[in-house]
Amino acid sequence: MSKILEAQEHCKAAEKYLKTGLLKWKPDYDSAADEFSQAAQCYRISRDVKNSKDCHMKSAELYEKNRSFFHAAKAIENAVIVSKELSSPEELYNMACNSSSLYQQHGSGDAGANVLDKVAKIIEEKAPDLAVKLFQQAADVSSVESSQHQGTEYISKASRLLVKLERYDEALDSLRREIGFHLESGYTGAVGRLTVAIVLVQLARGDAVAAEKAYKEWGNNCEVPEMQTLEMLLQAYDEEDRDAAKRALASPFIRSMDVEYARLAGTIPLPEGIEPVPKAAVRENAAPSYVSVNIGEGEEANMSRAEVEEIDFADNRKTEEEDDLC
Numbered sequence: 001m002s003k004i005l006e007a008q009e010h011c012k013a014a015e016k017y018l019k020t021g022l023l024k025w026k027p028d029y030d031s032a033a034d035e036f037s038q039a040a041q042c043y044r045i046s047r048d049v050k051n052s053k054d055c056h057m058k059s060a061e062l063y064e065k066n067r068s069f070f071h072a073a074k075a076i077e078n079a080v081i082v083s084k085e086l087s088s089p090e091e092l093y094n095m096a097c098n099s100s101s102l103y104q105q106h107g108s109g110d111a112g113a114n115v116l117d118k119v120a121k122i123i124e125e126k127a128p129d130l131a132v133k134l135f136q137q138a139a140d141v142s143s144v145e146s147s148q149h150q151g152t153e154y155i156s157k158a159s160r161l162l163v164k165l166e167r168y169d170e171a172l173d174s175l176r177r178e179i180g181f182h183l184e185s186g187y188t189g190a191v192g193r194l195t196v197a198i199v200l201v202q203l204a205r206g207d208a209v210a211a212e213k214a215y216k217e218w219g220n221n222c223e224v225p226e227m228q229t230l231e232m233l234l235q236a237y238d239e240e241d242r243d244a245a246k247r248a249l250a251s252p253f254i255r256s257m258d259v260e261y262a263r264l265a266g267t268i269p270l271p272e273g274i275e276p277v278p279k280a281a282v283r284e285n286a287a288p289s290y291v292s293v294n295i296g297e298g299e300e301a302n303m304s305r306a307e308v309e310e311i312d313f314a315d316n317r318k319t320e321e322e323d324d325l326c
Helices: 003-018 029-045 049-065 069-083 089-106 109-123 128-144 151-164 168-185 191-204 208-221 224-238 242-249 259-265 305-325
Strands: none
Touching: 003 029, 003 049, 029 049, 029 069, 049 069, 069 089, 069 109, 089 109, 089 128, 109 128, 109 151, 128 151, 128 168, 151 168, 151 191, 151 259, 168 191, 191 208, 191 224, 191 259, 208 224, 224 242
């Protein structure tokens, strides 16, 4: 018997389990769900993706009615895997959320966070905005429901993706949350590198003052290479030294960071730099400065400009009075 025919037989058996009669008042949801699950496997082997997905979803619905939440969640997860090339990112997003919710109702927080992470990776290229939401939800589930507490891993993925999308304000919130996870777990070793990431994001926003504040807030968790890099970078922006800032952003330490932050460093606007004050130009054939006849030879050099102007004013007034008498 071909797998297609076998799948059809399983579907017929499932329908029989759902029928009721005089001697059978209640449908057998569990047995029907098992039959649909087997049909889905047969369709998958036959590469009939649509029918395989539909059978997995029917199986999930029946398992949920029977309050078999773990099996229902697993059925939806299988539907995602089968139809990841066929379904839209929005549909995969909704399926992931439903599966995660069912895993949590069963008490399997780890599995709930894992399915969100799995689907986020699938849709990351086509729908990065939805992928960010899934990574953030995975962090939430992991921090509350999961026994392994992998929230830092999931929120780190969200932070890097937000930087890639140039959503810097949201990236800053995500990075601060990532730091909070590390501090909560007592692992301060990663905080220094995240401090460098926050400084880079603030500089990308054009806010060097906020970058310096971030360093003052978390800089005590930085190791020597991180401190050296940040101090060199912030000093260059404080002094508006374009060349020094360029050298700092191209330092080996920054180039060794996650690819999103290394690429970000190459796009950060450099300081404008302070232009030297131009020297006063000398006008050719300019008339000599007026010197009062009342000033003796050599006296002008010892007098201030205000004194010279006062004598000139007195000379002019005297000349006007003489003209009036005439």
